Amino acid sequence: MDEDLRILRRYIAFHEGETEEEALKNLKEALELYFEPPTPERAPEVRTVEVELGPAA
Known part of the structure; x- marks a missing residue:
């Protein structure tokens, strides 16, 4: 955001x-x-992922 404000100030100046x-x-x-x-x-990028759930180890 600081970079954006610097650019805005320079543009105005x-x-x-x-x-x-x-x-x-x-x-x-x-x-x-x-x-x-x-x-x-x-x-x-949108992908379909299959996940198998089981008891915690």
Whole structure:
């Protein structure tokens, strides 16, 4: 999470904007990107496993 905050701060610092309106627009975009849920890069692998239960040894 610390890395995420560092990236967010850097993004805001480099994209402050020329006007207050532009700065607020850039801040809104940065926050939307920060709070966007992650998307998986690949689908999870699902397998069926058979297990035999017996008395404890």
